[in-house]
Amino acid sequence: MPSPKLFIHTRDPSLASALLSLDSVRQFELMISNQAECWLEQLTHSQCQVAIIEVDGVEKASFLALQNSELLNRIEFSFFSQGEPDTLLDELMHKGAGFHYRAPFNYSLIEASLRESFIELSDNKSSALSNTSNLDQFGQLVGSSLAMHSLYRTIRKVAATKTNAFIIGESGSGKELVANTLHIFSERSEAPFVAINCGALSPELIDSELFGHVKGSFTGAYKDHEGVFEQAEGGTLFLDEITEMPYEHQVKLLRVLESGEYKPVGGQNVKIADVRIIAATNRCLSDAIKEETFREDLYFRLAQFPISVPPLRDREEDASGLAQHFLAYRNAQDNTHKSLSKSTLDKIQSYSWPGNVRELKHTIERACILANDVIKPEHLIINSLGDDDQADDSQKVPVGMRLDDIEKIAITETLKENAGNKTDTAQQLGISVKTLYNKLDKYDSSN
Numbered sequence: 001m002p003s004p005k006l007f008i009h010t011r012d013p014s015l016a017s018a019l020l021s022l023d024s025v026r027q028f029e030l031m032i033s034n035q036a037e038c039w040l041e042q043l044t045h046s047q048c049q050v051a052i053i054e055v056d057g058v059e060k061a062s063f064l065a066l067q068n069s070e071l072l073n074r075i076e077f078s079f080f081s082q083g084e085p086d087t088l089l090d091e092l093m094h095k096g097a098g099f100h101y102r103a104p105f106n107y108s109l110i111e112a113s114l115r116e117s118f119i120e121l122s123d124n125k126s127s128a129l130s131n132t133s134n135l136d137q138f139g140q141l142v143g144s145s146l147a148m149h150s151l152y153r154t155i156r157k158v159a160a161t162k163t164n165a166f167i168i169g170e171s172g173s174g175k176e177l178v179a180n181t182l183h184i185f186s187e188r189s190e191a192p193f194v195a196i197n198c199g200a201l202s203p204e205l206i207d208s209e210l211f212g213h214v215k216g217s218f219t220g221a222y223k224d225h226e227g228v229f230e231q232a233e234g235g236t237l238f239l240d241e242i243t244e245m246p247y248e249h250q251v252k253l254l255r256v257l258e259s260g261e262y263k264p265v266g267g268q269n270v271k272i273a274d275v276r277i278i279a280a281t282n283r284c285l286s287d288a289i290k291e292e293t294f295r296e297d298l299y300f301r302l303a304q305f306p307i308s309v310p311p312l313r314d315r316e317e318d319a320s321g322l323a324q325h326f327l328a329y330r331n332a333q334d335n336t337h338k339s340l341s342k343s344t345l346d347k348i349q350s351y352s353w354p355g356n357v358r359e360l361k362h363t364i365e366r367a368c369i370l371a372n373d374v375i376k377p378e379h380l381i382i383n384s385l386g387d388d389d390q391a392d393d394s395q396k397v398p399v400g401m402r403l404d405d406i407e408k409i410a411i412t413e414t415l416k417e418n419a420g421n422k423t424d425t426a427q428q429l430g431i432s433v434k435t436l437y438n439k440l441d442k443y444d445s446s447n
């Protein structure tokens with residue numbers, strides 16, 4: 001990122017050398033002019049954001065020209081004078097041109113003020129990458145860290161086999177994308193990839209959802225229904241949140257995995273399943289097995305190849321890279337040019353992201369709603385960043401924010417508070433688990 005630029009126009013050598021000895025001045029990329037007549041022209045063609053002008057000796061005409069110039073909007077001026085009244089200069093000051101220092105000059109104040117400008121300009125500087133993503137990609141996964149590259153290699157190896165796979169990782173870390181990528185790289189890629197959330201299945205309909213039903217087999221079965229095993233025929237069936245499947249149904253699933261056979265509800269004919277199963281959970285498996293919410297025999301049948309998805313905090317620079325990635329896509333979609341300030345990127349990189357990539361993605365989407373141009377740290381609505389703790393309610397929910405954006409914030413924040421537990425989240429929010437899944441699916445598929 002190029003350094004902010006400072007234009008200096010002085011004729012007094014002692015003022016020039018005093019200014020050039022300031023640390024804050026030397027931080028800038030400097031452009032020095034000592035030609036009385038054409039300094040304004042030079043400034044106009046420079047890319048400087050800050051200008052120091054010694055007033056004495058400056059032509060009145062150039063101050064007049066400056067009055068109506070767009071330079072007043074884009075440059076912060078510091079005028080240095082001997083203190084003689086100057087109406088043209090006063091007018092410039094009334095227009096908000098910047099600072100007017102009168103002799104004798106207090107250089108430590110000038111130093112502090114220029115340092116502040118430098119920091120602000122460095123921070124506000126639009127990232128050159130606002131419309132591009134520089135992360136590597138594998139299938140549906142994005143990330144350049146060593147941890148992600150090791151995951152890519154594992155996926156490639158497992159994809160080439162016929163084994164079932166079990167994906168373990170925190171909520172929002174990308175388990176469904178891993179499953180989908182496994183499918184894309186497998187020989188089944190031409191056949192369907194079907195994903196279901198076991199936690200969202202109602203216990204009464206679970207058999208029908210998995211194995212299908214025939215017309216008239218129960219009240220409400222008005223027509224034949226294909227279960228997910230049939231829908232995924234020849235392809236891949238992704239059973240997300242497998243540990244949330246009711247215990248008694250897990251044994252039925254185990255039987256299908258062992259024999260490859262299943263029968264639709266109310267049907268007579270046995271069907272043979274030709275699907276690869278990929279299961280996933282964000283729960284601690286040994287706890288789930290110990291608490292008898294998940295069958296150990298089912299685990300061994302599914303986990304022919306366990307795959308761990310690293311949490312975002314273990315992916316080096318991927319957090320800030322993904323932030324740029326999501327922003328670039330958002331910019332392309334909305335035809336905008338928003339960017340992330342350096343301090344925002346630093347905050348993103350130093351935060352631990354307990355809700356992982358999903359949390360980061362939603363945080364960037366919300367920041368895009370809140371920021372007009374440069375996304376600053378205060379646009380990141382993340383409680384743990386500290387800043388937000390001090391924010392009052394009106395700052396958290398800006399006036400005019402769309403209701404569905406507010407709903408999205410409520411859902412993602414509550415999910416985070418509950419460490420990804422969807423049952424507790426739905427209960428707290430007063431909605432059904434199924435509604436929660438539907439809403440999360442909608443958010444995940446946007447952008």
Ligand SMILES: Nc1ncnc2c1ncn2[C@@H]1O[C@H](COP(=O)(O)OP(=O)(O)OP(=O)(O)O)[C@@H](O)[C@H]1O
Nearest residue numbers: 141142170171172173174175176177282357358444
């Ligand atoms: N590496 C990644 N690159 C790009 N997007 C990602 C990545 N990982 C996750 N995402 C995005 O984050 C969101 C959550 O991903 P996903 O649903 O795969 O997570 P999950 O681990 O399956 O979540 P859950 O445990 O809640 O089921 C999605 O919008 C997904 O597109």
